[in-house]
Amino acid sequence: MKINFNVEEAVNLRSSVRNYDGQIIDTATMNEIQTFIQSIENPFGNKIKYHFINIEEMKESNKLGTYGVIQGAKQFVGLTVRLEPMVLEALGYELEILMLYLASMGIGTCWLGGTFNRKEFAKGVDIKEDELFPVITPLGYAAKKMHFTEVAMRKLIKADQRKGFEQLFFKDNFQNPLTKELAKEMYIPLEMVRLGPSASNKQPWRIVQSKDYVHFFERKDPGYSKAFSYDIQKIDLGIAAAHFDLSVKELGIQGHFVKLRDVEMILPEHVEYVFSWKKGDF
């Protein structure tokens, strides 16, 4: 996978686009996008399937729905997976890299895990019986202004706000907040995690930096994950992994993701260990 965009710039540029100008992405650009998708690899080793959906080519396009949340979009990409360990993290990692790449090209996207009519979109997608269809995103060019519902939604979920660095990141244990100074070379990669998108902007990632390890945890929102047949916040953890990984690579810091059997640490309520990143040249 060759990243030919500046990660910090793309992270700052990407923001959910829910109102599109209706313009179709031309074939040459779509081919470039397909080539980029084929090159995406995730560190967890799971297979992610991509499906291109053009709603104008679908017979039942009038029924196809995002409940008015997305307007003016004609092209979508849907992702399907087999439900297996780490697959939601892998999906989060891959689609976020695609979204950053698209943001760097001036193409808008929006993670949709809840506000899309799965049944209707599934008609345009070849899904096997044992597969899950967790998310889609529109692809297109942003309209000049946000639509009314979009403005209201962003306000409701405080989409432009992020939790503070010291609320999310810790040194050695959860009692000890990590400051910018303590984070040293990990400051920028962690800041990239902090700025990431998450379902309903809940920002469930919690990170403990300890020696050569950066441990990633999920702060489960009680009740929220239960609204889905899968833990949607695991996708957010994959997004965090993507921002972190692209950033350390851009800074030339070597390391890789590992899943430890256990982390010896007292965890706050509703917090669960997910994976770690270990510094070093392997």
Ligand SMILES: Cc1cc2nc3c(=O)[nH]c(=O)nc-3n(C[C@H](O)[C@H](O)[C@H](O)COP(=O)(O)O)c2cc1C
């Ligand atoms: C896994 C996931 C699922 C999401 N599902 C929806 C959705 O169903 N509908 C929607 O309008 N936005 C959805 N979002 C977008 C978030 O609300 C958005 O990323 C967050 O509010 C931050 O705003 P930003 O993306 O503009 O930075 C989802 C985001 C993620 C990561």
